[in-house]
Amino acid sequence: MLTREEILEIDRAISAVPYRKAACIEALKVVQTHRGWISDESLRTVAGYLEMSVDDLDSVATFYNLIFRKPVGRHVILLCDSISCWVMGYEQLRERLRDHLGIDYGETTADGRYTLLPNPCLGTCDCAPALMIDNDLYRKVTPEMLESILSKYL
Amino acid sequence: MEKPLTQHIRADGKPLSLNEYERVGGYSALRKVLSGMTPGDVLNVVKDSNLRGRGGAGFPTGLKWSFVPQDGPRPRYLICNADEMEPGTFKDRLLLECTPHQLIEGMIIAAFAIGADVSYVFLRWAYREAARIINVAIHEAQEAGYLGRNILGSGYDLAMHLHTGAGRYICGEETALLNSLEGKRAIPRAKPPFPQVSGLFGKPTIVNNVETLCCIPPIITHGAEWFRKLSLTSDAGTKIYGVSGKVKKPGAWELPMGVSLRELIEEYAGGMLDGHKFRGALPGGASTDFLVELDVKMDYSSVAAAGSRLGTGTVVVLDDRTCPVGFVRNLEQFFAQESCGFCTPCREGIPWIRNILTAMENGEGMPGDIDLLERHARGLGPGHTFCAFAPGAMEPLQSALRFFRDDFIRHIEEHTCPWREHPVNDHNSRGFVVPHLQTNYHAADTH
Numbered sequence A: 001m002l003t004r005e006e007i008l009e010i011d012r013a014i015s016a017v018p019y020r021k022a023a024c025i026e027a028l029k030v031v032q033t034h035r036g037w038i039s040d041e042s043l044r045t046v047a048g049y050l051e052m053s054v055d056d057l058d059s060v061a062t063f064y065n066l067i068f069r070k071p072v073g074r075h076v077i078l079l080c081d082s083i084s085c086w087v088m089g090y091e092q093l094r095e096r097l098r099d100h101l102g103i104d105y106g107e108t109t110a111d112g113r114y115t116l117l118p119n120p121c122l123g124t125c126d127c128a129p130a131l132m133i134d135n136d137l138y139r140k141v142t143p144e145m146l147e148s149i150l151s152k153y154l
Numbered sequence B: 001m002e003k004p005l006t007q008h009i010r011a012d013g014k015p016l017s018l019n020e021y022e023r024v025g026g027y028s029a030l031r032k033v034l035s036g037m038t039p040g041d042v043l044n045v046v047k048d049s050n051l052r053g054r055g056g057a058g059f060p061t062g063l064k065w066s067f068v069p070q071d072g073p074r075p076r077y078l079i080c081n082a083d084e085m086e087p088g089t090f091k092d093r094l095l096l097e098c099t100p101h102q103l104i105e106g107m108i109i110a111a112f113a114i115g116a117d118v119s120y121v122f123l124r125w126a127y128r129e130a131a132r133i134i135n136v137a138i139h140e141a142q143e144a145g146y147l148g149r150n151i152l153g154s155g156y157d158l159a160m161h162l163h164t165g166a167g168r169y170i171c172g173e174e175t176a177l178l179n180s181l182e183g184k185r186a187i188p189r190a191k192p193p194f195p196q197v198s199g200l201f202g203k204p205t206i207v208n209n210v211e212t213l214c215c216i217p218p219i220i221t222h223g224a225e226w227f228r229k230l231s232l233t234s235d236a237g238t239k240i241y242g243v244s245g246k247v248k249k250p251g252a253w254e255l256p257m258g259v260s261l262r263e264l265i266e267e268y269a270g271g272m273l274d275g276h277k278f279r280g281a282l283p284g285g286a287s288t289d290f291l292v293e294l295d296v297k298m299d300y301s302s303v304a305a306a307g308s309r310l311g312t313g314t315v316v317v318l319d320d321r322t323c324p325v326g327f328v329r330n331l332e333q334f335f336a337q338e339s340c341g342f343c344t345p346c347r348e349g350i351p352w353i354r355n356i357l358t359a360m361e362n363g364e365g366m367p368g369d370i371d372l373l374e375r376h377a378r379g380l381g382p383g384h385t386f387c388a389f390a391p392g393a394m395e396p397l398q399s400a401l402r403f404f405r406d407d408f409i410r411h412i413e414e415h416t417c418p419w420r421e422h423p424v425n426d427h428n429s430r431g432f433v434v435p436h437l438q439t440n441y442h443a444a445d446t447h
Ligand SMILES: Cc1cc2nc3c(=O)[nH]c(=O)nc-3n(C[C@H](O)[C@H](O)[C@H](O)COP(=O)(O)O)c2cc1C
Pocket: B052, B053, B054, B055, B056, B057, B058, B059, B061, B064, B081, B082, B083, B084, B085, B086, B169, B170, B171, B172, B173, B174, B175, B207, B208, B209, B210, B212, B213, B387, B388, B389, B392
């Protein structure tokens, strides 16, 4: 079942396009924002609401990097692993995160707090290395800064 | 030096509000257009200005617009490509976050010129701040009567929507972008038909880059000749250039089209970091060939003559303390992950390249590897794949094999990477993804 809030937001997306199905990426994002990830159950619900087949919707859901078809932690760390951040040493950040949180790419901490994912270029290459946690961007990150940044996300 | 794109940007980096933008002459170009110019007049000015697309391909903007059939079906669409995901590229972010109204004004004028009824900003997911800013700006423009029905009493109607993506580099390719906007997998389309004739939802559509559209209001205000003269060369206008890597002052600057790579790196970026020497640079993002000479004018034709492409004009510098093989491996890892998977050479070939480069980095390169890489670079070059993604991915590889060949050979002969302390741990020696990395978060790269 979709919540009233979810329906409201999905309907708004539908109003910007000529037919329901065209709003499916936005609909997945709406549901993911509320529920953290897209479970099979959520997928079926959204497909039903948009009058499309579940498989059709899953083919879209699995295509995009930021639609999560597996559970993620309460906070998702997107570590930029593209060229400028690589040159400026993002690998040290990955190591520090691995030491500090005990997780590598694709993994979630045992307490369900963080998931770590690599992400293509965050478009802030003059301030590399960079990462995002949820909706927040951090630039010129050093390994020493990580602990205090992470502590803001409970 | 005139800076029509960035002159009004606030020092604190906050977006210019509608009021602030109007106070410095904002929306006067739109008023000029709607109070007497015909769509044909606008088209002619843009054609005369010699504006070329800033999204990477450099296609003449006026010419592109002229392909929209006059009596074609409706609605027609104008799309701003704000998917900026090319590694090393951070120029559109600046415009989106700092001068949202100049973009919107440019979009309305472009939409008027092609007779569009609906417009979309296609913004990549990761630009959260830009999303908030553009949403506010669209709302402000609607309230002020610059968008919606009967704009400024002219009888012209235009709706504008913001679409934020779900993260996939190929969405930036304009036909893949159309599929994504239609709620599909972002797989490129066959051309023809070109989007100008049959694009979004099968209707005539123009896709233009953020920076391209931001050039439109000043062109209308000051004229085509003024715009052409901003440049130092035959390619008109100013350009937002950027430099990242081991330089003293990485950043982005609006400069006359045609400044040299040397000026960019030595003057604007403050030169190389102490203890680092310049070895080469990608002139315009990940999909461009290395340049190793600094005295190249950064315009479309000069960079092409030097064997590369201007691309996005945002330079990524390779220094002497960074491994060229590792550098290219990082790029090919990106391309392997982001390949849309539709055609075989790209889907299978790029991961193979990535694996060979990883093996080289880990001291497991073999004597035939350089030949194998060169064969791939040819086999995935122009004409062998469904879209321009794979040829773009081959540009840094083929040029690295030419300019830094000795470094590739050294990796193989010495069975180690001279620069690297720890092995690359994304993938094992010659092949397969380490099991814990099979997350399904990235659908295209799970084999
Ligand atoms: C793989 C690939 C990715 C692209 N990514 C972008 C992008 O993020 N932004 C962009 O404006 N153009 C991108 N382009 C170019 C677009 O296809 C298109 O040419 C451009 O948006 C047209 O706008 P312009 O004429 O104003 O340059 C990409 C092209 C390819 C092949």
